[in-house]
Each structure stands twice: as C-alpha cells, then as structure tokens.
Amino acid sequence: MLDPSAIRFDGQGLCPVVIQEAGTGRVLMLGYTDLTGVERTLRDREVHLFSRSRQEPWHKGDTSGQRLYLEQAEIDCDGDTLLYRVRAPRGACHLGQRSCFGPDPSPDLGGALGRLWETLAARRDHPEPGSYTAALLSAGRDRILRKVGEEAGEVIIAGKNEEPEPLAQEVADLFYHVSVLLLERGLRPDDVARVLEERAGGARREEWNADTRP
Numbered sequence: 001m002l003d004p005s006a007i008r009f010d011g012q013g014l015c016p017v018v019i020q021e022a023g024t025g026r027v028l029m030l031g032y033t034d035l036t037g038v039e040r041t042l043r044d045r046e047v048h049l050f051s052r053s054r055q056e057p058w059h060k061g062d063t064s065g066q067r068l069y070l071e072q073a074e075i076d077c078d079g080d081t082l083l084y085r086v087r088a089p090r091g092a093c094h095l096g097q098r099s100c101f102g103p104d105p106s107p108d109l110g111g112a113l114g115r116l117w118e119t120l121a122a123r124r125d126h127p128e129p130g131s132y133t134a135a136l137l138s139a140g141r142d143r144i145l146r147k148v149g150e151e152a153g154e155v156i157i158a159g160k161n162e163e164p165e166p167l168a169q170e171v172a173d174l175f176y177h178v179s180v181l182l183l184e185r186g187l188r189p190d191d192v193a194r195v196l197e198e199r200a201g202g203a204r205r206e207e208w209n210a211d212t213r214p
Contacts, residue, residue: 023114
C-alpha cells in the first residue's frame with residue numbers, strides 16, 4: 001500500500017503521476033496530483049488529480065465520463081513520481097482515444113485480452129442495464145461453466161470447417177467466457193500468464209507430462 005507521507009512533492013506541492021492500464025500495460029496519460037488527490041484516490045479507488053491549468057482539484061471523468069479505477073499505486077525509487085495502474089473502461093484521452101499517446105498499436109492477442117479484462121471487471125463493479133457480462137456473473141458459476149463447455153464444443157466444430165474465420169470467431173467466444181470464469185473465481189489473466197511462463201521455461205517437449213504441458 002502506498003504511504004502518502006513518503007512522497008516528495010515539488011515546490012508547488014505537486015507530484016507527477018504516470019497512469020497505466022492494468023490489463024495491457026499501455027501508458028494512458030501523465031497527470032499531476034497533490035497530497036489531497038493521493039489520499040482521495042486511495043480512499044475512493046478512483047483517480048483524483050490536480051489541474052495545473054485550472055489550478056484546482058480534478059476528479060478524472062467528471063466531465064468526460066472517463067473514470068479511472070485504481071488497481072495499484074506505486075512510488076518510484078526517488079519518491080517523487082507515482083505510478084497508478086488503473087482500469088479505464090472508456091479510455092483516458094479527451095480526444096476519444098484510449099491513450100493520450102496516440103492510437104493503440106495494431107491489435108495483438110495480449111492487448112485484446114487485456115482490454116477485454118478491463119471491460120469485464122468494469123461490468124462486475126459497475127453493472128449496466130442489458131449487460132450480458134453482468135447477467136452471466138449474476139447467474140452464477142454453474143451457468144458460466146456451461147457456457148465454457150458449449151463454446152469449447154463450438155470451437156471443435158469450427159475447427160473442422162475449411163473456412164478459418166468461423167474458428168477465429170468461436171475461439172474469441174471461448175476466450176471471453178473463460179475470462180468471465182476467471183473473474184468469477186477471483187483469478188486474473190496474470191495468474192494464467194505466470195503458469196504459461198513457468199511451462200515455457202520448463203523441460204524439453206519430449207519430457208513434458210501430457211497432463212500438465214502443452
């Protein structure tokens with residue numbers, strides 16, 4: 001847990017904050033905060049900053065709707081810069097992009113799964129009317145498990161199809177429902193990534209146990 005008393009604020013009582021999307025690692029923006037903003041952020045788990053142009057406190061999202069939900073707060077080795085890892089369901093840039101540092105790079109699986117996770121966590125914490133994710137989580141684990149099983153079967157069927165696009169669609173559906181299951185069980189994509197990294201650095205393929213290795 002970040003200790004606000006450890007922060008070295010500048011002569012104006014401010015400290016820069018690097019704001020990073022927790023699921024993807026994408027840097028979203030750079031802001032500034034004062035002691036009050038830090039304390040409110042830690043209390044509310046929503047990002048509070050200080051606007052240098054307006055010279056006033058700034059609850060991110062008050063006008064844009066782009067709330068940033070704090071996952072983790074860290075301080076650098078010099079004690080004068082903060083890092084907030086956040087969930088950003090609607091992005092962070094006032095130009096409508098997710099990041100103030102330009103459009104997202106070309107889609108990649110890791111980034112797409114990270115953004116999916118951000119959306120799922122937001123639907124859990126702030127359910128919206130008509131949200132399939134919220135309804136699925138409300139229905140409970142057995143319903144989620146049934147959907148995972150159904151989607152796995154659809155992947156098998158699509159895998160026998162000569163056209164590749166249906167397989168991509170069904171795998172995406174499976175990834176989605178597995179992600180919902182992880183969320184319901186209190187796990188994160190990082191937990192799966194850790195296991196994959198451990199396996200990648202493990203024994204040679206011919207020595208892998210068929211029950212635990214790809």
